[in-house]
Amino acid sequence: MPATPTPSPSSLSIRVNGRRVDLEVPTHALLLDVLRDRLDLKGAKRSCDMQVCGACTVLVDGAPVSACTYLAVEADGRDVVTVEGLGGPEALHPLQEAFVDHGAVQCGFCTSGMLLSAKALLDERAAPSEAEIVHHLRGNLCRCTGYRKIVDAILACAGGSGSAA
């Protein structure tokens, strides 16, 4: 039987929520685990673990990726945005405010992913239609809200200041 390869660590330099982070991680480490366990950014969640549900969504160079199925080493030299980087209690991002105001949050487990997916959409297209929002959210599942208020919250930001970086 072939020997199990010794994990070879990789050195990474990632800008996480605007701040540069230098790390050594095993090559096979997934971005989700590095964010949650090494950087204590717990907002991204593990749910389906196969890129369907979106609970692990983070932005890498502005594009949404499934952190559960993304090697941490791929983020080397890139910008990663997690929900913690979207805005904090003192200064909420318009999407975060809209989610709160529209009652688009119930259990909250899908929320980080929903927010970051929505941000990626609004960064690309300031005034998406409801159909475009629904298309964009194909990969973001919610079991609590039934989606109505989530879509309404994103619509409320569409065409407004929701596209602010």
Place this chain on the structure above:
Amino acid sequence: MLRPFELRRPATLPELGAILGEHRDAAALYAGGSELLVLMKEGLVRPRVLIDVKRVAGLGEIAAADGTLRIGAAVTHRTVERSPVVHAHCPLVAEAARFVANVRVRSVGTVGGNLAFADPHSDLATLYLLFDARVALWSGAGGERELPLADFVRGPYETARRDDEVLTEVRLHPLPPGAAGAYLKFGVHERPTLGVAAALSLDPARRRVAAARLAVGCIGARPQRLAGLERGLVGAPVEALAAARVDAGAEGLDAITDLHGSADYKLEMAQVFVRRALRLAAARGMRQDIDARYAHTVAV
């Protein structure tokens, strides 16, 4: 989580070929990892070496020359979706790219990864048949060889790639000038139950079919063109398209009963969506707007 592996990042094809030649099927080619990493998490595949193709010169390019659209294997669906070159030469390909899986998979998933994985529900494997697609395979030992896509995809998760070869690019021939195409995929589940791609060239009066291309996928072991129906439609009046019928036996069209549906249902849906795809393609050919919204259907 993943089991440990060695990650190699060749900068050139010869480098890649050497690594692949050394490790063969103990190595896995890795681009977006959308399929590979999930299989690795489940323990279904256990490569000792991952060969990252994304830094290899040339694999991330899109170019059009000599009547061929070339899409590098490492090009992401997102890039295809946004590429002015793809829009100019094979607009249907760019538009369909928007509907592959979900936005996150499109960010990292690649054309080459999709075709090489040969998921029987792949959108690309069906759609690209419309463009007489060929794939380029390269190995250190043999250099490049080219295969029609139809011969490359052998069956579910099975391709003609030898274990020392890498898929470097896919080559598509744009539809003839004036041809109009459509791609419909239908299904309730995460992966489509059925994909139908159609392209029609109409006569100058736009009353009759001059040429037709039809591809059906997802329902059987691999996608295929419907050569018999394509021939049969030549000269047919546009009105007759509503009654077009696929002779499954003659076409060798087979369906598999699985979680996505029973074989008889899938074959019947192939009939339904071939008609719908033809109708949409014809309408586009005649510059008409029609409502092609169907439940659980993406109409590109």
Place this chain on the structure above:
Amino acid sequence: MRPAGPFRVVGRSVRRLDAIDKVTGRARYLTDLSVPGMLHATLLRSPHAHARIRSIDVASARATPGVHAVVSSGDFGWCDPYHGPAFRDRPLLAIEVARYEGEPVAAVLAEDPEAGARALERIEVDYEPLPAVTTLDEALAPGAPLVHSREPQAGHFADLSSLRPVPGTNVCHQFHWERGRGAAGFDDADLTVEDRYTFPRVQHYSMEPHAALAAWDAEGGLVVWASTQNPYSVRVELARMFGVPLGRIRVIVPLLGGGFGGKTYAKLEPITSALARLAGRPVRLAISAEEAFRTVRRCDARVRVRLGLRRDGRIWAAECVADFDVGAYADIGPRIVQKGIYTATGPYRIPHVALHSQAVYTNTTPGGAFRGFGVPQLAWAFESLLDDAARRLDRDPVELRRQNLLAHGEEFAPGDTPIDGKFEESLGRAAEAIRWTQAAAADRGRGVAMMMKASVAPTVSEAIVRLHADGSVTVLASTVEMGQGARTVLAQIAAEVLAVPIERVSVAGPDTAITPYDQTTSSSRSTTMMGRAVQEAAEDVRQQLLRIAAGRIDAPLAELTLHDGHVRGRGAQLAYPDLLVERFGMGGGELIGRGIVAPGRSAAPLGGSTPFWEMAVGAATVRVDEETGAVTIDEYVSVADVGQRINPQQCEGQDEGAVMQGLGHTLLEEMVYDGGQLLNPNLVDYRVPRASDLPARLRCLFVENGDGAGPFGAKGVGEGSLIPVSPAVGNALARLTGVRFRELPLTPERVWRALRARRREGPA
């Protein structure tokens, strides 16, 4: 409780207490928690639906680097390894026999999950496959192999103190109830209709899979952090299993990423606690989403309904017979079969009723509580058949229902709470909203369905309210926040009673060392039952404030009121902090109020009188693509009679979610088994609703007559609007296509096949 209205905080859509935390990623769920020295547990699961475990070889697994221990059932001789709320039939790890595919057979404790996964692969189990029963037919066949051969012990609930298994069979409980002359009532029916229906196996798919973290202290006490809906139920199980006094077990519940009933009663807590004890270190067990499919599901059912009507449209007699498949372990199945069938006949006046239900074991994922709790399975059948009866009598289905509705104050069952809502109002609003009396477009069909459900009884809820020296308030209540917004509602109630701004009210997280007893967060009961406990506790504090103030300004209590953090009366205005100083003679101290809601047993058929009736109506407009069978819901209206919405926006959000979850089992969701093998335990192959499944128009409406027994006239909400979805859609399809569907989900293929059969055979 008649509300005094208008209210300051109650009835307003105040922001959820946890909203900011959740949108900023600060909210903490179980897998966000860790403790020093924590080991990671991984479970090895049986690949067989039924198998004898001949041997388990853990030597190689144990030798894996990073592995602390590998454990199987033989390592649990020091405790009682069985648990379960009805029958104590579920072992920590399989003992000699694995009873379903996915049952935990062994456990690895490792320093990190990777080492655990590696070790798991090295455990060698020698199984001897046994004949399995994986459908109701198989399980009920004479001479069928038995899923359980030993006599199970009853669990800890008063309403299940009379469990009725049928020895020598796979039936672990039966329930019968009759009213009037029972089935003999059909003798006087002018029209009798009968049909059979099935309801599929579906999964909760909470976004957060189950997880638990346990740690023992040096004195033999246990702390468990659990993603559970009932910390106290978990506590009592653990106390009994490990022989530890209740007071030495602390169950702490963070936020849950969804529950829907799937996290009721002990699931992972016993095994996690046992492993922590063996290891002498804290242990966290976090299962994957795929493992959740093998932990709990909804009980599938087959239902036979017979309805007898008089010519004038009165429903005269009804008989419902239901078999529920509870899977390999009973969990709360016995209560489900009771609760589900109890209101099978819906919100109608029916003089002669015969109900029979049974809980049947099969070698499949255990069935347990899931939003609706047996009622969706029955309502699917009954409301479908009622529409068919209306058609046979040539009556409008809305009118036929209206004619037979129970009236406000009428008795449903002897000993149980009288009807506490105006059902005709809900029905009227739904019919109006869907434009029932206007002709539908030729390609649209409309359908309506109603439901009624009892909430679990008897139960106990206790709460404490603390008024601090600065006039701020803390509510101690063990209600679990799983997305439904209950903690916010409790804060609103306290803020209303004590006349303080909601921003000044905190609600402590459930912690059995701190927050007092609550039976469960389920059954739509928390606003009503815990709400009353909180209200009572706040009233207690209010009385204390008034008495202090009355003494200070020498005024009778009746002249004093609370207003904006002050007691007012006789021209004086005394701030709460001043009153506390008055009381304690110093700047410290706090007022503590207590509330206990414990109505106790009653003569009602299920052992306790329901605190409220959950009542809802659903109305759907549907289209069908006959070529593919795909059903589209153009419009859906739900109406829930909730007495008084404490937080209108949260109620609406709950019902929107309930409708969409109902659309799941109606159109999309099905756990597909091949014998005992679950073929689709993941989201690629199990289809939960997405945003694109939203009806073009979804409206969730509420009837609020202040007639609930909860605070300010409130009742419960959250399950009701899920239940009518499938029959409303089924009825709409029947009216549109002439085809009656009896199976769910109504996938395109299923509908297509039925429509083809209709075309071949002609209309029914």
